[in-house]
Amino acid sequence: MRVAYHRLRPLDAHYAVFREPASYGARVTAAQAKLWWQKWRWYQRNSLPWNRARIHWELAKRKAFARWPLHGNVLEALQEGRLEVGAHTLFEPGVWITAPGDARVRIGEGTFLNLNVMVASVELVEIGSHCMFANGCFVTDGNHRFDDPTRPVTWQGFTTKGPTRVGDNVWCGANVVITSGVTVGDRCVIGANSVVTEDIPAGSIAAGAPAKVIRAITFADVTSRDG
Numbered sequence: 371m372r373v374a375y376h377r378l379r380p381l382d383a384h385y386a387v388f389r390e391p392a393s394y395g396a397r398v399t400a401a402q403a404k405l406w407w408q409k410w411r412w413y414q415r416n417s418l419p420w421n422r423a424r425i426h427w428e429l430a431k432r433k434a435f436a437r438w439p440l441h442g443n444v445l446e447a448l449q450e451g452r453l454e455v456g457a458h459t460l461f462e463p464g465v466w467i468t469a470p471g472d473a474r475v476r477i478g479e480g481t482f483l484n485l486n487v488m489v490a491s492v493e494l495v496e497i498g499s500h501c502m503f504a505n506g507c508f509v510t511d512g513n514h515r516f517d518d519p520t521r522p523v524t525w526q527g528f529t530t531k532g533p534t535r536v537g538d539n540v541w542c543g544a545n546v547v548i549t550s551g552v553t554v555g556d557r558c559v560i561g562a563n564s565v566v567t568e569d570i571p572a573g574s575i576a577a578g579a580p581a582k583v584i585r586a587i588t589f590a591d592v593t594s595r596d597g
Contacts, residue, residue, distance in 0.1 A: 421445055433457035441466035447475065456480065456499060462487075478538065483507075492530040496557065498538035506545040509534060513550050537572060557587065 396407075417420055428448040429436055434455045447453035447469045454461065456479030461467075464486035469475045474493040477483075478499030485505045489495055492512035503509075511534040513525035531551030536542075540554055542564030547553060555572030565579040574583045 415564045416440060416442075416444065429455065429571040432459075434461075436461035436465065437463045439463060442468040443470060453477075459483075466490075491526045492550075494533040496533065496535045498536055498540065499535060500538055501542075502538045503542045503546070504544040504562070507542050507547070508545075509536065509548045557589075559587065 382507070388405065394517060402538045406462040407410050411418075416425065421437070425436070425440060425448070427432045427447050428558075429443065431522065432455050434457065435458075438541055440461055440466070442465055445451060447467070448455070452469050452474045453467065454476040455475075456477060456590070457479055458479055459481045460483070462482075462484045465483045466486075468489070469491040472493075473492045475489055475491045476494075476496045477489075478497060478501070480499055481497060481501040483489075483503050484507075487503045487505070488509070489497070490508070490510040490512060492510075495509055495511050497509065511532065512528040512530045514523065515529055516523050518526050529550075534548060534550060536548065537556035537558070539556060540558045541558075542548070542560045542561070545562070545563045546560045548560075548566045552566050552569060554560065554566060554570045557573050559575045560566060560570070561575070561577030561584075563579070564577050564581040566576070567580040570576045570581065570583060573587045573589070574585060575585055576583045
């Protein structure tokens with residue numbers, strides 16, 4: 371592809387302005403426009419006003435709330451009972467929940483998913499009550515296949531090691547990844563940027579990639595505190 375540079379003014383000397391290839395200016399055919407529209411309707415379906423209203427209605431019935439945008443096949447999963455959301459759970463903008471086919475996601479009450487948290491289920495992902503997930507966390511029970519040399523990686527589907535479960539009162543720092551088949555016990559704290567590949571016992575602080583238990587949590591003596 372030949373690229374032509376325009377003569378630049380002295381103030382703009384550090385910018386290069388490129389001429390678009392001729393193919394970019396070609397007209398969009400009816401078939402291309404139809405395909406684009408089909409993709410838009412699928413990938414942007416949550417942003418359609420009637421679908422957005424239906425998602426809010428489904429969450430309202432569960433006493434939960436989402437700040438927009440909310441991504442994934444949330445509406446059909448809620449309506450089919452494959453996405454269970456407890457009361458007072460909050461989804462911040464950019465949360466993505468995907469549960470295709472017969473996959474299920476269960477989220478307890480009072481749980482908080484911060485900006486851009488993703489929950490991806492192949493079979494079952496369970497998150498307990500009163501959990502906190504900081505920005506960018508990823509929880510899944512699946513993994514992409516990549517072992518078929520005759521097919522593109524994007525066409526190979528998923529495998530799973532079994533359900534992924536997160537107990538109650540778990541706090542995950544920013545960008546934590548919890549992988550397939552893992553159980554994180556109640557009242558654990560997972561440090562930022564950790565990758566959880568093995569079970570974490572209840573009441574533990576864990577961090578690292580892969581995450582390892584650093585120590586058990588020393589809980590306050592609530593009996594003496596309450597007097």
